[in-house]
Amino acid sequence: MLWNCSNPLFAEDFCGEVVDGRFFLTVSVGTGATELDCEIPAGVEAVASPFGAFTWAPTDGKTGTQLFNATFDYLDGVVPRAVNVQVDGTSLSKEPMICSQPFDIALEPGNSLQQIDPKVKGDSTKVVTCAWFYLVGPFSSGQHTVDVTGKVKGSPAFELRYNVTVP
Numbered sequence: 775m776l777w778n779c780s781n782p783l784f785a786e787d788f789c790g791e792v793v794d795g796r797f798f799l800t801v802s803v804g805t806g807a808t809e810l811d812c813e814i815p816a817g818v819e820a821v822a823s824p825f826g827a828f829t830w831a832p833t834d835g836k837t838g839t840q841l842f843n844a845t846f847d848y849l850d851g852v853v854p855r856a857v858n859v860q861v862d863g864t865s866l867s868k869e870p871m872i873c874s875q876p877f878d879i880a881l882e883p884g885n886s887l888q889q890i891d892p893k894v895k896g897d898s899t900k901v902v903t904c905a906w907f908y909l910v911g912p913f914s915s916g917q918h919t920v921d922v923t924g925k926v927k928g929s930p931a932f933e934l935r936y937n938v939t940v941p
Contacts, residue, residue, distance in 0.1 A: 824922035826905020838876035841902035856925035859908040873904035
């Protein structure tokens, strides 16, 4: 399976997009945003991920085992009980962290991965990702809020609010 790697994690004010019929809320790690405005189509479920990590070859390892170990190392300080998603002020049930099998992503010219890591060469690379995922909605027409939070030991809590408008 190949997955395209573009720049959404580093885009200013990028809330997310519909992929395969679901709206994926994007955590804009490059901007430090604490609040994003979104328009989500009526009847569409959203996917929220308050915390996660992904690793790639060759920087984090060359084998699936090495990539898994590096992913778990990145998530070592996460406080699982602090990972939370609220919709309109109501917390969703806690979900477990989910990890992918190692898979290849396609690297198009100008992709963000090769921009941040010059060790990544070629037109694809192997990755592993682990994250907490929550299925939200579909939302009724109107205004909604989705709050995602998490914490790493020794750091301030991560908080991001999505102000959702559904036409």
